Amino acid sequence: MDLRVKLSLKVKIFLSVGLFYLAAVGTLTYLTIRSQRNLLLEQMAERAKAGISLMELSVTGALYKLDIFRLETIAREAKALPDVDYAYIFDNNGRIVGDYHEDQNQLFLTFTDELGKRILKSNEILVNIGDKKDILDISKPVNLGHQRLGGIRLGFDLNPILEEIRTVTFKAVGIATAIFLLGLGFIFIITARMTKPLEKLTVAAKRIEEGDLQYRVAIDRDDEIGSLAKAFDQMAERLMQREKELKESQNTLRRADRLSSLGLLTAGLAHEIRNPLVAIRTFTQLLPERYEDAEFREGFQGLALKEVDRICGLINDLLSFARPSRPNVAEENMNDIVDGIARILETEAKEKSVEITRDFTPTLPKIWVDKEQLKQVFMNLILNAIQAMKEGGSIFISTRITSRNEHSDQFVQVEIRDTGIGISPENLEHIFDPFFTNKDEGSGLGLSISHQIVQEHGGYVTVESKVGVGTTFFINLPTGKPIRQLGNGRAHANEANLSH
Numbered sequence: 001m002d003l004r005v006k007l008s009l010k011v012k013i014f015l016s017v018g019l020f021y022l023a024a025v026g027t028l029t030y031l032t033i034r035s036q037r038n039l040l041l042e043q044m045a046e047r048a049k050a051g052i053s054l055m056e057l058s059v060t061g062a063l064y065k066l067d068i069f070r071l072e073t074i075a076r077e078a079k080a081l082p083d084v085d086y087a088y089i090f091d092n093n094g095r096i097v098g099d100y101h102e103d104q105n106q107l108f109l110t111f112t113d114e115l116g117k118r119i120l121k122s123n124e125i126l127v128n129i130g131d132k133k134d135i136l137d138i139s140k141p142v143n144l145g146h147q148r149l150g151g152i153r154l155g156f157d158l159n160p161i162l163e164e165i166r167t168v169t170f171k172a173v174g175i176a177t178a179i180f181l182l183g184l185g186f187i188f189i190i191t192a193r194m195t196k197p198l199e200k201l202t203v204a205a206k207r208i209e210e211g212d213l214q215y216r217v218a219i220d221r222d223d224e225i226g227s228l229a230k231a232f233d234q235m236a237e238r239l240m241q242r243e244k245e246l247k248e249s250q251n252t253l254r255r256a257d258r259l260s261s262l263g264l265l266t267a268g269l270a271h272e273i274r275n276p277l278v279a280i281r282t283f284t285q286l287l288p289e290r291y292e293d294a295e296f297r298e299g300f301q302g303l304a305l306k307e308v309d310r311i312c313g314l315i316n317d318l319l320s321f322a323r324p325s326r327p328n329v330a331e332e333n334m335n336d337i338v339d340g341i342a343r344i345l346e347t348e349a350k351e352k353s354v355e356i357t358r359d360f361t362p363t364l365p366k367i368w369v370d371k372e373q374l375k376q377v378f379m380n381l382i383l384n385a386i387q388a389m390k391e392g393g394s395i396f397i398s399t400r401i402t403s404r405n406e407h408s409d410q411f412v413q414v415e416i417r418d419t420g421i422g423i424s425p426e427n428l429e430h431i432f433d434p435f436f437t438n439k440d441e442g443s444g445l446g447l448s449i450s451h452q453i454v455q456e457h458g459g460y461v462t463v464e465s466k467v468g469v470g471t472t473f474f475i476n477l478p479t480g481k482p483i484r485q486l487g488n489g490r491a492h493a494n495e496a497n498l499s500h
């Protein structure tokens with residue numbers, strides 16, 4: 001299991017600066033406390049040294065004479081010094097000759113503790129802190145000229161000092177915590193201020209990536225972040241400009257593709273229009289002669305109406321196809337769109353001995369599409385199918401509801417199957433490339449534009465083909481409402497799926 005947590009830049013900066021700050025405040029506090037402690041202990045040692053030196057003055061004579069009474073008095077007098085716990089005066093043999101101690105009388109005994117043994121041997125002042133718990137032990141040899149007479153050993157109670165050190169420590173930790181929390185607050189504010197523009201940039205990058213090219217960061221700052229934001233906005237502006245240009249050239253290509261499809265149709269259509277007109281003309285010529293013939297009149301009226309309606313319908317279909325498409329998404333019935341295009345192409349098909357068969361699912365739900373754009377798709381696909389059959393054949397158009405797999409969304413599928421020459425596997429990889437064509441008169445734009453249109457609708461195209469047998473195109477369009485208005489130049493997430 002991956003336990004790595006994704007931390008935002010803000011949290012990372014905050015944590016690293018915060019930790020560094022904690023280490024700095026912690027170290028400073030520790031050093032302050034330690035130096036305060038040492039200072040207090042040094043002061044205590046100085047006081048002890050002053051005290052022992054004072055005693056030495058009165059001890060020297062008494063020790064020289066070994067005046068035990070006097071020495072005992074001096075030792076007891078040491079009690080007057082602040083915080084004294086014990087006081088010993090010892091002679092040159094290490095015998096205690098004057099003592100003051102709270103608990104026991106040790107007169108004429110010798111020191112049995114390790115420190116005591118060291119003191120007896122030492123020729124200088126010895127200060128010892130903490131060897132015996134909470135006691136500062138100080139000793140000084142007493143000499144007369146070069147003759148060693150003995151020495152003095154005092155013990156000072158450290159508890160008052162330790163209490164003071166505890167108070168200092170407590171205060172220092174309290175102040176340090178307050179400073180740390182205050183600093184942490186500042187770090188938080190500064191980090192937030194520093195990373196906010198970056199967050200804005202991230203949001204902007206995401207919005208642009210999603211296709212919202214109008215989005216701008218708009219950060220007005222004089223530093224590097226400001227320059228970055230400005231560069232970013234300029235980039236978005238240029239991107240929008242390019243997108244617009246691309247869309248315009250796409251539209252030009254689409255218009256050209258429509259016109260070329262129309263060009264292919266005109267010959268057949270002229271024929272389609274002329275035939276009924278000739279019939280109407282003939283009937284009209286005969287009308288004065290056979291005016292009295294009621295059967296003739298009814299027949300003529302029925303035929304003329306039917307043919308004129310048919311021509312009108314055809315011209316309407318053609319006009320709506322020829323009109324430059326303006327993005328206009330609405331709920332449409334796919335059966336109607338496909339049927340309309342098949343109707344326009346029927347003449348062309350008949351001429352090439354191609355039969356168009358329809359098998360539409362009547363319960364197809366309406367879907368959100370740009371009708372004009374989809375007409376162009378089916379025009380291209382059915383024209384391709386007609387052109388793929390040199391000596392006649394059949395085109396089978398069907399519609400149904402489908403889904404990519406059990407859990408995926410539903411799609412409306414239009415299948416266009418022909419019995420034409422088929423496409424070789426090598427060519428199948430390229431048929432959606434712009435300008436790929438195998439035809440003398442072809443521009444190679446039909447499929448690439450169709451593919452683009454379907455993709456913009458959030459749909460996908462699949463193809464199956466066998467050389468000599470025929471080709472089937474499947475156009476799949478999602479049944480949901482499109483998330484974004486179509487025609488903004490960005491395709492939906494679905495990729496064209498080519499299955500051979």
Ligand SMILES: Nc1ncnc2c1ncn2[C@@H]1O[C@H](COP(=O)(O)OP(=O)(O)OP(=O)(O)O)[C@@H](O)[C@H]1O
Nearest residue numbers: 384385388431437438439442443444445446447471
């Ligand atoms: N139904 C089909 N049967 C066989 N080949 C096809 C079929 N549809 C497309 N193709 C092949 O794919 C190529 C590209 O098709 P596309 O519609 O993009 O361009 P075109 O038909 O050659 O030219 P245009 O459509 O611009 O007149 C065609 O030249 C043809 O070789």
Ligand SMILES: [Mg+2]
Nearest residue numbers: 380384446447
């Ligand atoms: Mg084509």
